[in-house]
Amino acid sequence: MFEFKAKLKKRIIYGAAMGSLFAVTAIAAFFTAKDEVSNRFFTKHLSTILTETEWKQANNITPEEVVPKNPMITNDGEIDVFTYLVVTVPYYKQYVYVENQMGVGSTDINTVWGAA
Numbered sequence: 178m179f180e181f182k183a184k185l186k187k188r189i190i191y192g193a194a195m196g197s198l199f200a201v202t203a204i205a206a207f208f209t210a211k212d213e214v215s216n217r218f219f220t221k222h223l224s225t226i227l228t229e230t231e232w233k234q235a236n237n238i239t240p241e242e243v244v245p246k247n248p249m250i251t252n253d254g255e256i257d258v259f260t261y262l263v264v265t266v267p268y269y270k271q272y273v274y275v276e277n278q279m280g281v282g283s284t285d286i287n288t289v290w291g292a293a
Contacts, residue, residue, distance in 0.1 A: 221255040 231245040238244060250260045 223256060223258060224252075224254040225258065225260060226251045226253055 227248060227250055229246060229248050231247045235244060246264060248262055248264060250262060252258055252260075
């Protein structure tokens with residue numbers, strides 16, 4: 178019986194030693210492994226053209242007036258591109274007069290609506 182326990186103890190110690198040696202080897206291999214990666218990025222001719230066929234320069238635009246716009250982006254480059262276009266209406270802040278529901282008006286929108 179004593180021999181069986183001694184052999185079992187030796188086997189457990191031998192298995193633990195082999196397992197820890199395997200773990201140390203695997204961790205060292207993981208941290209020392211190197212891979213070469215090359216990202217190839219080639220640039221080609223990228224060109225877009227913005228055209229508007231219906232836009233006519235207007236000097237006196239009144240509120241609620243409909244002004245036709247049809248901006249189109251044409252890709253005349255060598256690669257496909259995704260474009261994003263934002264159409265904004267420029268205005269001069271000092272000339273805008275705003276009234277709230279109480280009839281209080283000002284050229285400063287923050288004052289009229291109570292914003293900070």
